[in-house]
Amino acid sequence: MIDVGNKKLGKQPARIDARTLKLSKYLRAVAPPPQYANWLKPIPLPMYANDSIGDCVEAAAGHMINLWQSWTAPKVPQPTQEQIIEAYSGATGYIPGDPNTDNGTNMLSFLNYWRNTGVAGQKIAAYVSLEPGNLQEMMQAVYLFGAAFIGIELPIAAQAGNWLAPPNLQGNNAPGSWGGHCVPVGFYDEFKRPANRNTVITWGEELLMADGFYQVYSDEAYAILSADWIEANQQAPNNFDLAALQADLAAL
Numbered sequence: 001m002i003d004v005g006n007k008k009l010g011k012q013p014a015r016i017d018a019r020t021l022k023l024s025k026y027l028r029a030v031a032p033p034p035q036y037a038n039w040l041k042p043i044p045l046p047m048y049a050n051d052s053i054g055d056c057v058e059a060a061a062g063h064m065i066n067l068w069q070s071w072t073a074p075k076v077p078q079p080t081q082e083q084i085i086e087a088y089s090g091a092t093g094y095i096p097g098d099p100n101t102d103n104g105t106n107m108l109s110f111l112n113y114w115r116n117t118g119v120a121g122q123k124i125a126a127y128v129s130l131e132p133g134n135l136q137e138m139m140q141a142v143y144l145f146g147a148a149f150i151g152i153e154l155p156i157a158a159q160a161g162n163w164l165a166p167p168n169l170q171g172n173n174a175p176g177s178w179g180g181h182c183v184p185v186g187f188y189d190e191f192k193r194p195a196n197r198n199t200v201i202t203w204g205e206e207l208l209m210a211d212g213f214y215q216v217y218s219d220e221a222y223a224i225l226s227a228d229w230i231e232a233n234q235q236a237p238n239n240f241d242l243a244a245l246q247a248d249l250a251a252l
Helices: 023-027 056-072 081-092 107-116 135-145 156-160 211-217 242-250
Strands: 036-038 124-129 148-154 179-189 198-202 205-209 218-226
Touching: 023 135, 036 135, 056 081, 056 107, 056 148, 056 179, 056 198, 056 218, 081 107, 107 124, 107 148, 107 218, 135 148, 135 179, 135 211, 135 218, 148 211, 211 218
Parallel strands: none
Antiparallel strands: 036 179, 124 218, 148 179, 148 218, 179 198, 198 205
């Protein structure tokens, strides 16, 4: 169980942009995801300062780069805490040491920053939105793209470290009663559904997330195409072809 006593959140409310490409259109051209996908590895996962500042969105990006490169470029230096804080500053105007500027991050704005400016020297090629709470789309994002980048409106009850389906949405179970948070999903297993089917990375640790928790509390989610997920042969570790993927995304 994760001790959340000194942990921060930092995701601002979801912002919807009708121009954002949707994964649902892309899914028409690909097979359903397999029942199991696991891209997690026993590698160091830094806190990225999310115990002291509200950079959970940038920290989640750092953890996705950690996961991708553990498969495609394990000898490449991982993002440093300084680089993640630099991204937080660049994306939001945060000034280290000034708590008045520590106001969290809008995920959609950050994705555009990641695509145009980069994080730790790496730019992403594209991103598409998922329907919040849609398990099939989340699974497809994890399987094809190496992780799903999700935003959740955490209830106070989540402080117990058990991200289970709530019995109701009142009191401590109310969405957002704790605050907004951003995490990557790197594992799912339909054979373990529903309670322990998904694993997210948060505050430098792995945490189980139930189907019902995601369905209730997710308010935005994205699949991200990154060169960090592509090996030298231009294929992803799941043998998915980069050229085909780019062509399909361009056709949306």
